[in-house]
Amino acid sequence: MRYISTRGTAPALDFENVTLTGLAADGGLYVPESWPRFTPEAIRALAGLSYVDTAVEVMAPFVGDALGRDELRALCAEAYGRFDHEAVTPLVQLDGRNWLLELFHGPTLAFKDVALQLLGLLFERFLSQRDTHLTVVGATSGDTGSAAIDALAGRAKVDIFMLHPLGRVSDVQRRQMTTVLAPNVHNIAIEGSFDDAQALVKAMFADRDFAGRFRLSAVNSINWARLMAQIVYYFYAAVRLGTPDRPVAFSVPTGNFGDVFAGYAAARMGLPVAKLIVATNVNDILHRALAEGDYSVGTVTPTAAPSMDIQVSSNFERLLFDLHGRDGAALAQTMAGFEATKRLAIPAAMRDEAARLFTSARIDADGMALAMRHAAERSGQVIDPHTAIGLAAAHGADLDPQVPIVTLATAHPAKFRDAVERATGQRPNLPARVGGLFEREERYATLPATLEAIEAHIAERATAAVPA
Numbered sequence: 416m417r418y419i420s421t422r423g424t425a426p427a428l429d430f431e432n433v434t435l436t437g438l439a440a441d442g443g444l445y446v447p448e449s450w451p452r453f454t455p456e457a458i459r460a461l462a463g464l465s466y467v468d469t470a471v472e473v474m475a476p477f478v479g480d481a482l483g484r485d486e487l488r489a490l491c492a493e494a495y496g497r498f499d500h501e502a503v504t505p506l507v508q509l510d511g512r513n514w515l516l517e518l519f520h521g522p523t524l525a526f527k528d529v530a531l532q533l534l535g536l537l538f539e540r541f542l543s544q545r546d547t548h549l550t551v552v553g554a555t556s557g558d559t560g561s562a563a564i565d566a567l568a569g570r571a572k573v574d575i576f577m578l579h580p581l582g583r584v585s586d587v588q589r590r591q592m593t594t595v596l597a598p599n600v601h602n603i604a605i606e607g608s609f610d611d612a613q614a615l616v617k618a619m620f621a622d623r624d625f626a627g628r629f630r631l632s633a634v635n636s637i638n639w640a641r642l643m644a645q646i647v648y649y650f651y652a653a654v655r656l657g658t659p660d661r662p663v664a665f666s667v668p669t670g671n672f673g674d675v676f677a678g679y680a681a682a683r684m685g686l687p688v689a690k691l692i693v694a695t696n697v698n699d700i701l702h703r704a705l706a707e708g709d710y711s712v713g714t715v716t717p718t719a720a721p722s723m724d725i726q727v728s729s730n731f732e733r734l735l736f737d738l739h740g741r742d743g744a745a746l747a748q749t750m751a752g753f754e755a756t757k758r759l760a761i762p763a764a765m766r767d768e769a770a771r772l773f774t775s776a777r778i779d780a781d782g783m784a785l786a787m788r789h790a791a792e793r794s795g796q797v798i799d800p801h802t803a804i805g806l807a808a809a810h811g812a813d814l815d816p817q818v819p820i821v822t823l824a825t826a827h828p829a830k831f832r833d834a835v836e837r838a839t840g841q842r843p844n845l846p847a848r849v850g851g852l853f854e855r856e857e858r859y860a861t862l863p864a865t866l867e868a869i870e871a872h873i874a875e876r877a878t879a880a881v882p883a
């Protein structure tokens with residue numbers, strides 16, 4: 416399998432190189448050159464497989480000959496062996512039609528672990544054969560940061576610099592990052608929003624001199640391997656509910672459009688997905704884009720679902736690439752216009768095309784709190800604010816009542832226990848595996864949200880510097 420850039424001019428890469436590379440050199444994102452296809456028989460054959468075996472089947476076409484099948488299986492077994500549930504991503508039934516897909520059984524209690532535990536192992540495996548040290552730079556609104564740090568702390572040949580927005584992540588999220596004192600882990604609180612952090616990461620990649628000198632790499636969902644690993648649980652859940660003989664809809668709490676893009680990829684691979692519900696909080700650029708064609712950036716409003724307080728959704732570019740007929744030059748022009756004006760009007764024909772698979776909803780603070788309360792009272796499930804947004808959107812969706820709806824439960828409620836307690840009166844406990852968080856020493860730098868300040872900070876600390 417080869418990977419091409421959404422903007423058409425960066426060199427195509429194989430799986431190993433796409434995993435170690437962040438943003439493409441032309442500023443685009445890497446996508447598979449073509450979508451592997453699973454026939455209904457191939458999907459039926461997944462029934463009864465363990466999560467690890469499903470992962471091998473679904474990911475093998477993307478990995479190609481970069482890893483042998485046994486080796487891929489061993490890496491998956493190691494990554495998912497760290498989850499505290501045998502099913503890795505268990506399904507929980509709420510009522511006759513609604514299900515939760517619990518994605519928070521990994522070490523840092525959010526869906527990010529599913530991909531990042533594997534990515535950490537892939538980095539180690541691919542770097543073991545190279546005389547190279549990487550500098551991973553990342554931006555987090557709270558969950559990617561802790562999952563990436565857990566996956567990379569103490570690993571040879573990698574430094575990780577993680578930018579989070581000062582004061583805009585939950586106390587549990589911050590401490591999960593800042594109490595990891597491994598020498599290769601560097602936390603930076605920036606005086607700005609997640610969008611500022613993400614823009615700084617992209618600006619570091621665009622600074623080709625800096626990117627080359629420090630051998631930058633990415634753990635955000637701009638890295639294709641992240642999305643690849645997330646495709647697996649769409650297959651795993653749908654097959655358990657009777658696919659390919661029964662289509663399934665998914666409601667996805669959405670910020671950077673990575674998780675829901677993995678669902679789109681699953682559909683392109685042949686999984687019968689009835690609908691993907693893009694559930695946003697009041698930072699609703701994606702809802703406006705899909706419902707009205709208005710992809711224009713507003714100011715970020717802090718909410719009780721902080722991981723989704725995002726305006727510029729990186730992975731929307733991957734969908735736009737397909738909506739532009741995979742014409743990289745045309746998309747590069749569209750993105751240049753968007754980057755200059757912060758607005759993009761999506762033509763009706765593209766919107767109609769997207770609407771064949773996607774629908775969307777914007778859930779405000781009251782809707783989110785109500786969904787948490789209802790889940791607790793009616794189904795005995797304590798859910799986190801992000802999951803609540805997904806569930807509220809699922810309840811409001813206008814879909815065939817025969818189609819089951821799986822809402823992705825993207826974080827453990829204890830990560831956001833103040834918001835959960837406010838809505839439900841119940842204060843969820845942190846699982847034992849993250850105990851002691853509030854007794855540990857924290858370490859992080861606070862910096863202004865400027866490229867100069869961040870690059871200078873990294874340059875002083877990164878191991879990977881190649882002489883200029």
Ligand SMILES: Cc1ncc(COP(=O)(O)O)c(C=O)c1O
Pocket residue numbers: 525526557558559636668669670671672673674675722723801802825826
């Ligand atoms: C708990 C949680 N839910 C939902 C999201 C949104 O996912 P995505 O950015 O892939 O759209 C995030 C952040 O990515 C998150 O941390």
Ligand SMILES: N[C@@H](CCOP(=O)(O)O)C(=O)O
Pocket residue numbers: 554555556557558559560634635636637670671673722723729
């Ligand atoms: N919500 C995310 C934001 C970064 O998203 P990513 O999927 O691109 O890494 C977070 O928790 O950090």
